[in-house]
Amino acid sequence: MRRLIVPLLLFAVLLPAAGCGKSSKSTRVDPIGAQQETAAGNAALAAGDYAGANTHFKAAIAKDPANSNAQFGAAVTEVYLLQADPEIQQITGVLPLAVAPGMPMASVRATRSSALSQRLAVAAAGIDRRYAPPALGRAFFRTLALAADDPDSLSDIQAILRAKVLPKLAYAEDRLRTIEAAGEFRMFLPPSLTDLPDTIEIDLTEVHLLDAVVNGAQGFTRMVCAYNFDVENMDFEHVDAESLFAPGTAFGALNAGGGALLTQAKQDLLDVGVQLDAAATYLTAEADDQSDDVVPQAWLETTEYATFHHDVEQFTATLNGPVTITVDDAAGQPMALQLNLGRFFVPAIADLKTVLPAITITVDGPDIVQPITFGDHPTINGIFPDMTDARWQQLTGLTGATAVALRH
Amino acid sequence: MTTHVPVAATRRRRDACRAAAMLALACALAGAAPAAAQLLPLWSGGGTPAAPGSYVWHTLAWDGGDRPALGVAPLAALERAPGVALASEWSPLLRSGDGSRLERARQSVRATAAAGAADVGIEWAQESGLARGGDAGWAVQSGGEAPRDAAFGAALRGDRGALALAVSVAGARGAGFGVEAAAPLAAGWRARARASATSRDGRLDVRWDDRTVAARGAWSERRFACAIAGDTRAGAFAVALDAVDREPARSGAGDALADRLAWRGARADWDARAGALRLGATVAHGAARQRLEVRRDGTAYAVAAGPATERAAELRAGPAAARWTARAWAGRVTTAADAALALWPFDGLAGAAGTRIAASSALTLDHAGVAVDGAQAVRRGWDAGLAAWWLAPRGDFESWRGVLFGLGHDGAQGGTLGVRRAVLAGLRIARTQTIAGTPVRLECVQWAPLAWRRDTAPAAAAGPAPGPEQPGAGGSTHALRTWGGTIIRVSL
Numbered sequence: 001m002r003r004l005i006v007p008l009l010l011f012a013v014l015l016p017a018a019g020c021g022k023s024s025k026s027t028r029v030d031p032i033g034a035q036q037e038t039a040a041g042n043a044a045l046a047a048g049d050y051a052g053a054n055t056h057f058k059a060a061i062a063k064d065p066a067n068s069n070a071q072f073g074a075a076v077t078e079v080y081l082l083q084a085d086p087e088i089q090q091i092t093g094v095l096p097l098a099v100a101p102g103m104p105m106a107s108v109r110a111t112r113s114s115a116l117s118q119r120l121a122v123a124a125a126g127i128d129r130r131y132a133p134p135a136l137g138r139a140f141f142r143t144l145a146l147a148a149d150d151p152d153s154l155s156d157i158q159a160i161l162r163a164k165v166l167p168k169l170a171y172a173e174d175r176l177r178t179i180e181a182a183g184e185f186r187m188f189l190p191p192s193l194t195d196l197p198d199t200i201e202i203d204l205t206e207v208h209l210l211d212a213v214v215n216g217a218q219g220f221t222r223m224v225c226a227y228n229f230d231v232e233n234m235d236f237e238h239v240d241a242e243s244l245f246a247p248g249t250a251f252g253a254l255n256a257g258g259g260a261l262l263t264q265a266k267q268d269l270l271d272v273g274v275q276l277d278a279a280a281t282y283l284t285a286e287a288d289d290q291s292d293d294v295v296p297q298a299w300l301e302t303t304e305y306a307t308f309h310h311d312v313e314q315f316t317a318t319l320n321g322p323v324t325i326t327v328d329d330a331a332g333q334p335m336a337l338q339l340n341l342g343r344f345f346v347p348a349i350a351d352l353k354t355v356l357p358a359i360t361i362t363v364d365g366p367d368i369v370q371p372i373t374f375g376d377h378p379t380i381n382g383i384f385p386d387m388t389d390a391r392w393q394q395l396t397g398l399t400g401a402t403a404v405a406l407r408h
Numbered sequence: 409m410t411t412h413v414p415v416a417a418t419r420r421r422r423d424a425c426r427a428a429a430m431l432a433l434a435c436a437l438a439g440a441a442p443a444a445a446q447l448l449p450l451w452s453g454g455g456t457p458a459a460p461g462s463y464v465w466h467t468l469a470w471d472g473g474d475r476p477a478l479g480v481a482p483l484a485a486l487e488r489a490p491g492v493a494l495a496s497e498w499s500p501l502l503r504s505g506d507g508s509r510l511e512r513a514r515q516s517v518r519a520t521a522a523a524g525a526a527d528v529g530i531e532w533a534q535e536s537g538l539a540r541g542g543d544a545g546w547a548v549q550s551g552g553e554a555p556r557d558a559a560f561g562a563a564l565r566g567d568r569g570a571l572a573l574a575v576s577v578a579g580a581r582g583a584g585f586g587v588e589a590a591a592p593l594a595a596g597w598r599a600r601a602r603a604s605a606t607s608r609d610g611r612l613d614v615r616w617d618d619r620t621v622a623a624r625g626a627w628s629e630r631r632f633a634c635a636i637a638g639d640t641r642a643g644a645f646a647v648a649l650d651a652v653d654r655e656p657a658r659s660g661a662g663d664a665l666a667d668r669l670a671w672r673g674a675r676a677d678w679d680a681r682a683g684a685l686r687l688g689a690t691v692a693h694g695a696a697r698q699r700l701e702v703r704r705d706g707t708a709y710a711v712a713a714g715p716a717t718e719r720a721a722e723l724r725a726g727p728a729a730a731r732w733t734a735r736a737w738a739g740r741v742t743t744a745a746d747a748a749l750a751l752w753p754f755d756g757l758a759g760a761a762g763t764r765i766a767a768s769s770a771l772t773l774d775h776a777g778v779a780v781d782g783a784q785a786v787r788r789g790w791d792a793g794l795a796a797w798w799l800a801p802r803g804d805f806e807s808w809r810g811v812l813f814g815l816g817h818d819g820a821q822g823g824t825l826g827v828r829r830a831v832l833a834g835l836r837i838a839r840t841q842t843i844a845g846t847p848v849r850l851e852c853v854q855w856a857p858l859a860w861r862r863d864t865a866p867a868a869a870a871g872p873a874p875g876p877e878q879p880g881a882g883g884s885t886h887a888l889r890t891w892g893g894t895i896i897r898v899s900l
Contacts, residue, residue: 045815076815194814196766197699197713197746202813209760210812279760290707294762294813298707299752308756 034064041073046192053077068185071175072202078168087160154229161221169218176211180204188292201292205283209295212275219268223345226258226265227352245353245361252352259348266319266345273316276309318342322385330397337391343382355380357392372398463692463720463739464775469499469895470793470836470853478518478531479559479576480604480631483588485518486527486563486572492519495899502892509540510892527563527572532556557606561586568592574604582607584628597638604631608654612665612702623702625665626657643680643687649673656701664703671696681728688724688733693717698745709753714745731783731791738776745769748810764810771803771825785840787847795834797855801825830860832893848900855893 041056054077060070179185187202194200228250244251255261283297290296299305317323322340329335349355355377358369373389374380380387393399478485495516502510513536520529534556561574569591576584588602609626635648650673656666673694680687695717702710720739726732747767752759779795803825809818838851 076812189813189815191746194766194810195746195768195817196748196764196810196814197711198748200814202762206762206813209762213761276760294750295752295759296707298705298709299759301705302753302756302759304752304754304756304759308760 029066030063031067034060034067034070036060037063038067038070038073041070041077042193045073045077050077050081054081065178066182068179068182069187071178072185072187072207075172075175088164091157091160154224158225158229161225165221166218166225169214169221172214173211173218176207176214179207180211199292200294201288202294203282203286205279205286206294208275208279208282212272212279215268215271215275219265219272222261222265222268226255226261226348228253228255228258245356245359247353249353254348254350262345262348266342270316270319273312276312280309315341319345327395329394331394335391335395337384337395338386340383340385347381349381368398370398370400372396462694462718462741463737464718464741464773467737467775467777467797468501468855470795470834477516477533477557477559478529478561479557479574479584479586479606481588481602481633482529482559482561482572482574482586483563483570483590483600483602485531485574486520486529486561488520490521490527492517493899494518495897497895497897499895500892501894502890504890504892507540509538511538512536523562525564527565529561529563531559531561533559559586576606578607593636593638596640597636599634599636601634602632605629606631610665610667612700621663621702623663623665625667627654627667628657629654643678646675646677648675648677650675662705664706666699666701666703666708668699668701669696670698679724684728686724686726686728686733688722688735690722690724691720692722692739693719704753709750710747711749712745712747714743716741716743718742732780733783734778734780736776736778738774740775741771741773743771748814761811762813764814765807766810766814767805767807769803769805771801774800774802779834781836784838784849787840787842789840791838791840793834793836795832795836796858797832797834799830799832801827801830828861831858832856833858843900846900849898851895851897851899853895853897 037056037060041053041060044050044052044056054074057070057074057077060067061074064070185202185204185207188199189202190199191197229252230250279295280300283295283300286293286297290298314323314325318325318339318341320342322338324336325339326334326336355374357372357374360367360369371389371393374387374392378387378389378392379385387395476484493516495514495518497512497514499512500509501512502508514534516531516533518529518531520527522528557576557578559574559576561572563570563572569589572586572588574586576586578584584604584606586602586604586606588600590598590600593599606629607626608629609624611622611624613622630653631651633648633650635646637644637646639645650671652669652671654667654669656668671694673692675690675692678689695715697713697715699711699713701708701712718739718741720737722735722737724733724735726734745768747769749765750759751763751765755763775798777795777797779793781793781795782791785791804822805824806820806822808820810816811818832855834853834855836851836853838849840847840849842848
């Protein structure tokens with residue numbers, strides 16, 4: 001999941017801005033002018049002038065919205081313009097879900113890491129499949145961990161995601177849907193544009209795949225933005241942990257409109273599988289020479305695709321209802337449990353603090369009371385329908401006996 | 409085509425990007441020297457005659473004796489006196505402590521006899537080559553096989569010309585043929601032409617950490633050469649053209665190597681006597697385009713392609729009454745290659761995003777040299793040669809991650825060739841001895857660096873940027889555990 005989330009977030013933060021896609025009010029369509037602008041955009045792209053190319057592609061769209069090449073070009077060029085955005089780059093390095101495997105979080109945050117986040121990290125570490133449904137559990141725990149450790153950072157990230165990323169993702173989604181609606185799309189990118197040895201072909205397969213990625217990014221981004229992690233005292237070093245986790249505080253509560261965001265997020269994530277299947281269907285039906293296809297039919301025969309597709313399929317299944325998965329418990333033994341990821345989104349959890357296990361505040365910050373107990377909500381809003389406190393203890397190993405070992 | 413695709417991976421997804429970059433770079437390197445296919449690339453079946461006639465390789469090999477393969481040039485191969493000839497060569501050109509190797513070995517046995525009006529011959533040959541680079545983290549290797557060829561040929565000679573045919577068999581790779589004809593055109597002028605089609609194969613192994621990709625490939629190689637030579641009062645002239653075309657065989661399931669090459673070369677020679685001197689000159693030019701692919705189930709996922717050119721000029725002079733000749737030469741080889749590696753065979757998500765690892769390389773080699781060479785002893789005696797060869801390679805590479813269908817450059821890295829200039833000294837020494845009526849010849853060639861100058865910072869991020877030169881001609885001399893430049897030939 002982490003490997004999935006990273007590129008999804010990268011896509012999310014790099015996709016074009018909705019603000020740049022202000023639709024033209026003109027009813028006059030100028031296909032020739034649009035083609036000229038597209039050609040000028042390609043020339044600028046070949047010269048490495050992404051800003052110039054972006055301007056030309058948008059001008060082409062304004063002249064002829066049906067120009068799919070221009071729509072595609074506008075979307076792609078904005079990616080590179082955004083790559084240099086320091087705020088966007090910072091997100092990819094801060095959000096734990098976006099941290100690549102083996103890449104530690106910044107040391108300053110590591111030193112702040114509370115006992116609670118360490119517990120959550122231990123729980124998350126037992127879940128190790130890239131796109132598998134249990135990985136959402138990892139995402140859940142890690143998000144909470146960051147929220148507990150560095151609420152101001154997560155709050156800043158949310159602001160960037162709301163202001164920049166979500167609108168741009170929506171814009172990209174609109175462009176891709178426009179291309180898909182046209183029913184046929186084929187674009188050839190010569191070596192002069194790509195510096196690759198050969199001309200490559202992009203068709204609806206790639207559009208659907210990109211759409212799947214955008215949908216995943218939208219779902220994740222909306223999920224992250226749904227909850228409030230603001231604290232009144234922005235100097236985190238002096239934030240009182242009790243003030244964060246005390247019942248009734250705004251920290252961890254659903255933002256205004258957060259429920260709608262989560263509902264949309266669930267649909268976005270479901271659309272990932274829909275778009276992936278559409279891509280596979282289109283790719284299978286392709287009858288042309290595959291040698292220049294960016295994603296050729298041979299991809300469908302690889303074990304990498306099989307794994308990717310299976311994981312997405314299982315992920316989708318868990319969004320639609322409880323499925324039984326197997327994870328390793330604290331003793332390393334396989335443990336079957338039910339998972340219903342859809343219950344994370346709908347109905348939304350009003351306050352994340354209420355689904356946490358019993359917490360105590362120590363000198364190191366908040367920590368889980370051992371043995372771990374969830375009171376009357378061990379299923380966490382029904383996400384884990386068959387979980388009990390005993391099974392949580394089996395899964396996490398937080399039975400009290402290992403408290404010292406875990407702490408150190 | 410033989411296909412084989414062991415992709416051994418215990419940590420299948422780890423370091424996919426770095427691995428892919430290595431593979432892309434390896435492909436770029438492999439494709440970087442298509443003309444001088446002997447220098448870096450798919451060393452399938454050894455350098456010559458499988459590879460085109462590069463002047464650089466000819467100089468390095470110091471191979472004065474023309475030993476055409478029976479299956480490729482049957483008329484020339486059957487021009488020798490009837491009997492049995494054995495030839496063996498071992499050329500460890502580079503053996504480095506980091507595992508890099510550049511090596512060639514070949515052996516052949518040929519028996520010729522007169523059968524009525526025809527000369528007939530049979531030849532068995534084995535060639536192997538190895539080009540390997542990289543350290544413990546990653547490595548690229550091409551060649552490594554020792555294909556065996558058998559050929560049978562017959563030649564008819566008459567006043568109006570000569571014609572020879574040969575059939576070659578290369579094991580499971582299939583059969584080939586060669587035809588060669590020579591005829592007088594006018595007084596003092598002769599023409600010769602030959603054409604051949606043979607089957608070759610090779611392999612490319614790329615390893616990074618615990619992941620290995622091994623691709624085998626087979627291809628047909630078609631050669632055509634023609635020459636016109638004549639004697640005039642101004643001396644002897646010869647003009648020759650040659651062409652080599654490789655076409656990959658159809659690939660089946662799994663990973664397969666596909667090598668495609670088109671080489672066109674031209675050469676002109678002039679030799680004359682001017683008083684007490686023998687004079688000569690040669691100019692040569694060649695151009696090639698090579699494309700190397702690694703395919704999975706018929707679809708290419710790694711591609712390296714690029715052009716190459718080579719040109720050289722040589723002057724020769726020596727006393728007419730003496731057995732030695734002095735020569736001086738200069739030349740330039742230029743190659744360039746663009747390479748791309750699609751990630752869909754390695755990573756599901758990167759594959760879906762159309763991500764490519766791309767690399768680009770360019771190499772120019774300027775060289776010049778002087779040599780004094782003694783004529784080969786016929787039945788008994790020593791002969792030797794001495795050469796100094798100045799080489800100035802200039803090269804750079806760049807690699808990047810082509811994200812979003814290859815349109816964007818991400819994580820660009822670049823570097824330049826570490827060596828800027830080198831001076832090599834070459835010594836050839838040979839002894840011919842007749843044993844039991846059979847002349848036996850042992851020849852050794854040794855090249856050794858006299859001086860070279862390196863870049864102190866051969867690799868730089870985001871673009872080629874040569875580092876400062878080291879002062880003095882000597883530069884760094886870190887040749888620890890590295891040796892080579894050796895060619896040993898035995899023939900009888």
